[in-house]
Amino acid sequence: MADQKQQEVINSWGLKSWTYLSSLRQQSPLIQCITNFVSMDIMANTLLAAGASPAMVHSILEIPDFTPHTKSVLINVGTLTPDWLPAMKAAAGLAKQLGKPWVLDPAAVGASSFRLKACLELIELKPTVIRGNGSEIIALSMASIGSTKGADSLHESSDAIESAKSLAKSSGSIVAISGSVDFVTDGERVVGAHNGVPMMQKITASGCSVTALIAAFVAIDPTHAFEATASAFSVFGLAGEIGMELSLGPASLRMHLIDSLHRLDQDTVLDRVTITSFS
Numbered sequence: 422m423a424d425q426k427q428q429e430v431i432n433s434w435g436l437k438s439w440t441y442l443s444s445l446r447q448q449s450p451l452i453q454c455i456t457n458f459v460s461m462d463i464m465a466n467t468l469l470a471a472g473a474s475p476a477m478v479h480s481i482l483e484i485p486d487f488t489p490h491t492k493s494v495l496i497n498v499g500t501l502t503p504d505w506l507p508a509m510k511a512a513a514g515l516a517k518q519l520g521k522p523w524v525l526d527p528a529a530v531g532a533s534s535f536r537l538k539a540c541l542e543l544i545e546l547k548p549t550v551i552r553g554n555g556s557e558i559i560a561l562s563m564a565s566i567g568s569t570k571g572a573d574s575l576h577e578s579s580d581a582i583e584s585a586k587s588l589a590k591s592s593g594s595i596v597a598i599s600g601s602v603d604f605v606t607d608g609e610r611v612v613g614a615h616n617g618v619p620m621m622q623k624i625t626a627s628g629c630s631v632t633a634l635i636a637a638f639v640a641i642d643p644t645h646a647f648e649a650t651a652s653a654f655s656v657f658g659l660a661g662e663i664g665m666e667l668s669l670g671p672a673s674l675r676m677h678l679i680d681s682l683h684r685l686d687q688d689t690v691l692d693r694v695t696i697t698s699f700s
């Protein structure tokens with residue numbers, strides 16, 4: 422009986438994930454990305470392969486004209502400098518004002534007090550989802566910088582679950598932690614998305630890209646950001662699993678992951694998406 426219930430839960434996540442992906446392919450929503458220089462290419466290609474329409478528009482002069490046309494906004498502070506922050510705040514603030522979802526990636530937030538303060542100010546603008554690795558979510562939740570390895574994590578994703586719950590409660594955002602298991606919480610519920618391969622950590626900006634995919638899935642269904650976030654993690658992880666079967670290392674996985682995301686079909690998603698409850 423327990424097995425049957427667990428199986429039904431797994432199948433229902435497979436169906437959700439497929440519904441998000443197929444809707445994304447049909448609707449091709451415009452996603453505005455204000456992101457770091459390292460991630461721009463792989464992020465735009467990830468969004469295109471999944472079916473969305475990315476635009477890396479970051480000048481503060483363009484936000485009043487452009488942001489109203491978008492379905493969601495992604496903000497990533499990976500190569501933050503003081504001149505970029507006003508545009509990030511303007512885009513996030515306008516998205517919020519227009520009732521559009523926006524997603525924050527606090528890349529390397531533990532690297533400096535400048536970056537931490539910027540992220541805390543952005544969180545005041547109520548992101549729909551915050552996605553980081555274990556160390557980023559712990560630093561944000563504690564609002565303090567400690568030891569850091571820059572964009573990489575010093576922690577397992579499971580080390581950050583309590584921090585994520587507390588950040589979700591204090592911010593009102595869905596909080597998502599990437600790692601060997603990707604966790605998603607609204608402060609009460611916690612689910613873990615199990616798809617993925619360790620080699621994905623060796624592709625720079627794979628985390629940035631999955632955050633952009635979360636922004637795209639949330640654009641499809643802004644009222645169910647928890648479900649959209651877990652589904653995006655699974656679909657990206659599944660593309661990594663299939664891509665890995667064809668790859669020799671990080672460079673070919675980067676290519677095969679994008680190809681696999683483009684080619685993912687219904688049967689594979691229904692069969693292989695694995696999301697379980699941890700609450």
Ligand SMILES: Nc1ncnc2c1ncn2[C@@H]1O[C@H](COP(=O)(O)OP(=O)(O)OP(=O)(O)O)[C@@H](O)[C@H]1O
Nearest residue numbers: 554572599600601617618619621625626627628629
């Ligand atoms: N050990 C692992 N096993 C399976 N998948 C993993 C593992 N570690 C990371 N991933 C996957 O790799 C992707 C990137 O996660 P990671 O935690 O490395 O993000 P990140 O540190 O923010 O990356 P970046 O800063 O390079 O963008 C996610 O989709 C995650 O699920």
Ligand SMILES: Cc1ncsc1CCO
Nearest residue numbers: 457459499500528572626
């Ligand atoms: C390597 C790196 N440095 C700043 S951002 C970034 C990409 C992964 O977040």
Ligand SMILES: [Mg+2]
Nearest residue numbers: 572573574622
């Ligand atoms: Mg990393």
